[in-house]
Amino acid sequence: MTAAFSKKQKAVVKGAIISSLMAATMAFLLSIFMLGLRTKSAAGALVLEPRFTLVAGITVLVFSGRLLLHLFWWNKKALSSHSFKQPGWFEQLASSKKIGWFGQLALAQKLKGLGKHGGTIMIALCFILPLLLFFFNLKLGTGLPLRYWFDIATLILTYIMLGWGLNIVVGLAGLLDLGYVAFYAIGAYSYALLAQHFGLSFWLCLPLAGLLAATWGVILGFPVLRLRGDYLAIVTLAFGEIIRIILLNWYQFTGGPDGLSGVPRPSFFGLPFKRYGDQTFHIFFGLDYSSLHRILFLYYIILLLALLTNFVTHKMRRLPIGRAWEALREDETACRSLGINTVNTKLTAFATGAMFGGFAGSFFATRQGFISPESFTFIESAIILAIVVLGGMGSQIGVVIASVVMIGGFELLRNMEGLKYVFGQEFDPSLYRMILFGFAMVAIMVWKPRGLISARLPTIFLKTETAVSPSPQNKGDAQ
Amino acid sequence: MNQSANQGFPLLKVEHLTMRFGGLTAIDDLSFSAAQTDITAIIGPNGAGKTTVFNCLTGFYKPSEGMISLTHPDRTRFLLERMDDFRICSKARVARTFQNIRLFAGMTLLENLLVAQHNQLMKASGFTIGALLGLVSYQPHEKQAIELARHWLDKIGLVERADDHAADLPYGDQRRLEIARAMCTDPLMLCLDEPAAGLNPKESDQLNRLLLDIRREEQIAILLIEHDMSVVMEISDHVIVIDYGRKISSGTASYVRNDKKVIAAYLGVENEEGQGAEVKP
Structure with missing residues (x-):
């Protein structure tokens, strides 16, 4: 498989991995304080509850997410043109998304x-x-x-x-x-x-x-x-x-x-x-x-x-x-x-x-x-x-x-009662409205x-x- | 019409105009006049203060000293240095264009030309309230305004593109559109800040014909700042040369072209120590 990679593709993959690693490090540093430790009042005192699995999860998510974006979205041309005799469906889906959702065909x-x-x-x-x-x-x-x-x-x-x-x-x-x-x-x-x-x-x-x-x-x-x-x-x-x-x-x-x-x-x-x-x-x-x-x-x-x-x-x-x-x-x-x-x-x-x-x-x-x-x-x-x-x-x-x-x-x-079954009974989706609002804002401003x-x-x-x-x-x- | 009566009539008179920015004197005791139906060109090397003169004339700067008076054919006199910039256009009827084109880029050509007729249309629409409540009939006035816009679009050869964005026009067309827009304010004096900048010879020729047309048909004074000598020499009746904010020469195009002081200002003079000619590029 590796033999099929051209020099350029190798460089792209290498760049993608490095960039994903950097993003993951950033996510790790940010999340270790914000998400990794939680204050909890127990028996009259405030104790810290470590949640390192969450941090690890976030870091892995960021790493894999960015890697996937690099490989299949941002650089898909460089990678798919030669050796990845790539699935046409992916290209099609990507391009149809582009036109249908965010492209020039405004509503x-x-x-x-x-x-x-x-x-x-x-x-x-x-x-x-x-x-x-x-x-x-x-x-x-x-x-x-x-x-x-x-x-x-x-x-x-x-x-x-x-x-x-x-x-x-x-x-x-x-x-x-x-x-x-x-x-x-x-x-x-x-x-x-x-x-x-x-x-x-x-x-x-x-x-x-x-x-x-x-x-x-x-x-x-x-x-x-x-x-x-x-x-x-x-x-x-x-x-x-x-x-x-x-x-x-x-x-x-x-x-x-x-x-x-x-x-x-x-x-x-x-x-x-x-x-x-x-x-x-x-x-x-x-x-x-x-x-x-x-x-x-x-x-x-x-x-x-x-x-x-x-x-x-x-x-x-x-x-x-x-x-x-x-x-x-x-x-x-x-x-x-x-x-x-x-x-x-x-x-x-x-x-x-x-x-x-x-x-x-x-x-x-x-x-x-x-x-x-x-x-x-x-x-x-x-x-x-x-x-x-x-x-x-x-x-x-x-x-x-x-x-x-x-x-x-x-x-x-x-x-969204259904979400409670996914995230647990304490989950209150309306608390996340501001963060979703922020995402919507960023997404609109990008596309x-x-x-x-x-x-x-x-x-x-x-x-x-x-x-x-x-x-x-x-x-x-x-x- | 009554061209002969108004020929040579001093529409604009600038006396002892001085503009200082802090310690820098951009214009120093400049006096000149511009006659109605004349094309007057102001030329000079870069940084000579040409645009500053324009900004003083059109109220964008308040001059430090001096008087700028504009006398309409009906003998009403306006002291431009005391007026707000927008009143200079609406009351004293002086229109201008800008060195770096300032069109309403996101609006169509037609809209650009209608915005220029804002004050008449505003009155016609009963200051909005009348038209909103249906008290005045605004439509006929709008039709008239569109006709005027169409007339000017026709003049600059852009009727076909009337409903396109101004930003989508090529550079030369934008220049001419800006002149058309200024003309839609029904001015008595049109101030053009480097209208030929960045135009190719063909476009610059079109511009010359447009300006001569305007002068012939509208009987208005045109004041222009220009670097492009072909424009200045071909169409201007009167040329004023300024350098370091001072008038160094004035007269017909052929006269100033051969004036030693002008040549010196543009090409440099022989150094006083006699080390040979210093030629500015």
């Missing part, structure tokens, strides 16, 4: 087959989904946990809306905003406080909350928008934290860490969703009382709010302001040379994004009925930003896919550095309507 291109109707079909599906589930339960007796499903759908839609809102700021205008959750918080507290002190209804507070969030967007934006890139990111990050800390410490006004409870629920054209009362939703429509009515109503509210966000963004992209946002992302100096007031343009992007954040915030408050600063930590901003970045900056459908995968995925982890959907549909056409796939030139090179 957008595939969705194009569905044509323009894809979006409409999806929206229609969102509208009839709850009714469909109801139908299944009633007629087919599937016994789905409806409340749980609606809650998850509502949660995903909330993140879709937040993602779309942030997409205006980050995806279109190219302003890295790490404190988007501040506007979400402002919206939530605006509604809760306005309802508590002035007794205003949800439907009146919704626009007010949006307006207040937009105002704060402008107030924050005005001094900081002359900053660029990293500096802007740091200041927005600080802004997010400032808002949270104010909410936490201004006890008399916001209730501090106790939060605000008893946030009023929305009503259906003045009909409350209550079990008892004269004019309630179920009495008016002659239905039996069910707590599902309210959940379903909330689902439709957030669906409409999210669609509004999408509709407005979609419209704005085709108006001069949207084009100016994108131009700003491409080259700010050129924008100024063309007579565009970049400060105003950035402020509108910031305010519009903040407004939708505010809407989503007041929806959050009315859904939860209780809000506290706990809900508006930096991790929320990070998740929303991750949704935008993973989905592909500026892509609306990308945000939807990323939200469904991320938020839905987190929920799915909670329900699709511009996000899942990187094709950008031009806002206007002289002749034909086609999605323009991203040009190889990096945006950063424009400088």
Whole structure:
């Protein structure tokens, strides 16, 4: 067998073994402290429990994994062309994977087959989904946990809306905003406080909350928008934290860490969703009382709010302001040379994004009925930003896919009971969500550095309507 | 039209312009003027301060001293050194291009040209809110803007590629697209920073014709910085030579070409100690 190896192949194999050994050493050094020793409280004292089999396992896994990657993935051409009269199936599988999963055929291109109707079909599906589930339960007796499903759908839609809102700021205008959750918080507290002190209804507070969030967007934006890139990111990050800390410490006004409870629920054209009362939703429509009515109503509210966000963004992209946002992302100096007031343009992007954040915030408050600063930590901003970045900056459908995968995925982890049989009863898969999230992030950045959907549909056409796939030139090179 | 009336009318007047960066004086007491419908070239060796002059004119730098005034045909006067860069384009109607091309690379050609018409379109769209709520009819204005864009795409011969990414164009086309984009802002003065840099002779010839076309049809002043002597000598009416931030010569192309000071600045002078000519490459 060895005789069949050419000199080059020998070198490749040797290199692969050395590189795998180095990776294994690294894994060993890292894991010996992090995984090899575990603190355990036993009989009043803290004892160290060595877990060297785990370390050995990890090391072997890393070594063999890297070796396999070297031999069959990275260097498969060098090795398979000559002596390894290699199985065609492997090549085929590898190449089909490349095209199908990560290759140039972006999902957008595939969705194009569905044509323009894809979006409409999806929206229609969102509208009839709850009714469909109801139908299944009633007629087919599937016994789905409806409340749980609606809650998850509502949660995903909330993140879709937040993602779309942030997409205006980050995806279109190219302003890295790490404190988007501040506007979400402002919206939530605006509604809760306005309802508590002035007794205003949800439907009146919704626009007010949006307006207040937009105002704060402008107030924050005005001094900081002359900053660029990293500096802007740091200041927005600080802004997010400032808002949270104010909410936490201004006890008399916001209730501090106790939060605000008893946030009023929305009503259906003045009909409350209550079990008892004269004019309630179920009495008016002659239905039996069910707590599902309210959940379903909330689902439709957030669906409409999210669609509004999408509709407005979609419209704005085709108006001069949207084009100016994108131009700003491409080259700010050129924008100024063309007579565009970049400060105003950035402020509108910031305010519009903040407004939708505010809407989503007041929806959050009315859904939860209780809000506290706990809900508006930096991790929320990070998740929303991750949704935008993973989905592909500026892509609306990308945000939807990323939200469904991320938020839905987190929920799915909670329900992976089957994994307990593999890893033992103590295994809680949802504890691993952040590490999986990290893996997803790295994987996307390696295979699709511009996000899942990187094709950008031009806002206007002289002749034909086609999605323009991203040009190889990096945006950063424009400088 | 009223070319004769405006011929030689000083559109731009630069007086005692000085720009210092810390201890370095990039422009030193420079004065010149540019007439409407003239093509004025600013030439000079590398580092002479040509681009700095442009950056002062278009508001990207605030000059340390001096006055830059631009007088429109209707006698409105703008003091450019006091204006914000974006207002210099939108109000004083001065457009510029950049030495290193600054197109909106990820957007299509048509979009690039529409962004240049931002201010008119913004007004037409009722500052977005009007168009969002359906209060104003925006479509006809957009059609007009597209027509203007098509006109300029036609001029630079890129109508066929209107829906392609700007980044996908070859270098020479990008240069011309940048000029078309600047023209879409409806300027009275067009400042071109080395438009012929990196062009082959054929492209540079196309550029000459484009610039002459623009001057003839739009009746605007063109100010250009150039290294490529073929462009400068063929099309410019007036040449200003600067070196170390000072004007060393000015006049017609043939005049400055034979000016001893200019030759000295470009090729070097005989050393004072008399050790022979030092020729810069």
